[in-house]
Amino acid sequence: MLAAEFVRLGVPKDYGEDYEGLRLVFEIRLHNPAQYVAYVLGIDGSVFTGSRQSPRMYYLGQARSLMLVQIPPKEYVTTRIYLDLRHDNLEFIEKLRAGENPRFTVNLSTQFIACVPQQFIPPQNCQYIPIGPCAQTLSLSLAPQSQLYLIKCYIPLKDLRGNSLIEVDRDTWLDVLSKLGFKHIRVIEVPAITGVANEHAKAAIEYLDRAWALMSANYEEALNAARKALEELKSYAKDLGFIDEKEEIDFAKIYGASPGSELVRGMDNILRGLWVLTSVGSHAGRSRFIKRADVEFIITTIYMLMKSMQENMRSQ
The missing domain is CATH 1.20.120.330 (Nucleotidyltransferases  domain 2)
Structure with missing residues (x-):
């Protein structure tokens, strides 16, 4: 089973990518603790946001990976997932954080193929779909009895301290907003007129x-x-x-x-x-x-x- 660690929050231009829309980049580090090579085909992440004042987390959207990743046994590999937003999403985050650090949780869904022993017992949060005998190029040092599986796991993205609630410091967040061009927008909250009977x-x-x-x-x-x-x-x-x-x-x-x-x-x-x-x-x-x-x-x-x-x- 893979583990995921949050590295930093950025925008496409931080990685030399040209993108005109509002896109957040979650840089993450995947760890493969197993004895087999994991060939990651896709990573999706349900992203939620909140704040200190709001214990409830609100759904923002689905982040996705745009690259294939190969993770050797017992190794770490850094990759990225991308979340496309609208202006009202950023306005909502700004209103919710109320000048403090924004908070996020990201529930990842990973799909990868790997050669594992036939007698291997999969974790409860993973689905193992057998494909067939492992080819020599994938089996590496495993025994011939290894089986090729398509594996889908649900894992939380955690920070360096092991917390699934990721808090981005205010300066980093303001830098992200500036790079997205959000500094040119000001959100004015107009109190609603209520109780009108006339x-x-x-x-x-x-x-x-x-x-x-x-x-x-x-x-x-x-x-x-x-x-x-x-x-x-x-x-x-x-x-x-x-x-x-x-x-x-x-x-x-x-x-x-x-x-x-x-x-x-x-x-x-x-x-x-x-x-x-x-x-x-x-x-x-x-x-x-x-x-x-x-x-x-x-x-x-x-x-x-x-x-x-x-x-x-x-x-x-």
Whole structure:
């Protein structure tokens, strides 16, 4: 039975490999404690991640080896398994680790062929499928009674101290993120609006969700949906009695401040600015001036404005 030891975490460019996607490389060392040569045909690994704050481990994906490995008896051989990720996988790891060292567990499945004695009793975590008598090139110094087997074993990947929970130090992880280009992305956590019973408030959130979905295909339609969200937000304020005599949202009443205060003027300016920005979607030919970042800013600002209003309405 083979044993596996974690060496380090890296990316393809650490090994002179050219790969454009998000790919983690787990460098591992395989040990063959037996008297026979193991010809490893494939290595798969189910990879999970966690943190000190989260005892639960979350599945990330399946790592795979891209090379064949021959391990002599009683020897160690270093190889690699590769895990392809999406941006949201990295965002999840970042959120989960909360600035600390990320943790991983990797459950390996190895397939290899070897010549073993016919009377050999296989371990419980391995499957031995007989193929036939060993050829002279594979039998080496074993007796003629040796049998060629296809062997599949399930083994945990352990660190140098024998722990199956692998903790990668923070500096190494940040270096990996940098090499993957993740330093150019910042994850902003926007608290969800919950407990909404008003139909206009629900409609506003639905329009914002629609705007976010449309953003990848049509900026103008995304902005139109965002404008409808603003209209529903105004109706929401009206239902709760937060509209002034001019039929405008009464920020003074919402925030319990004087009408001429900087807070009220600032919130009113934000709302007016959003009205202007969302009107871009109704003007043909203007979309070429709009960038994705602009639409993201508008949608997120409307959402946070609504959340701020909701929290302050409850306290009035």
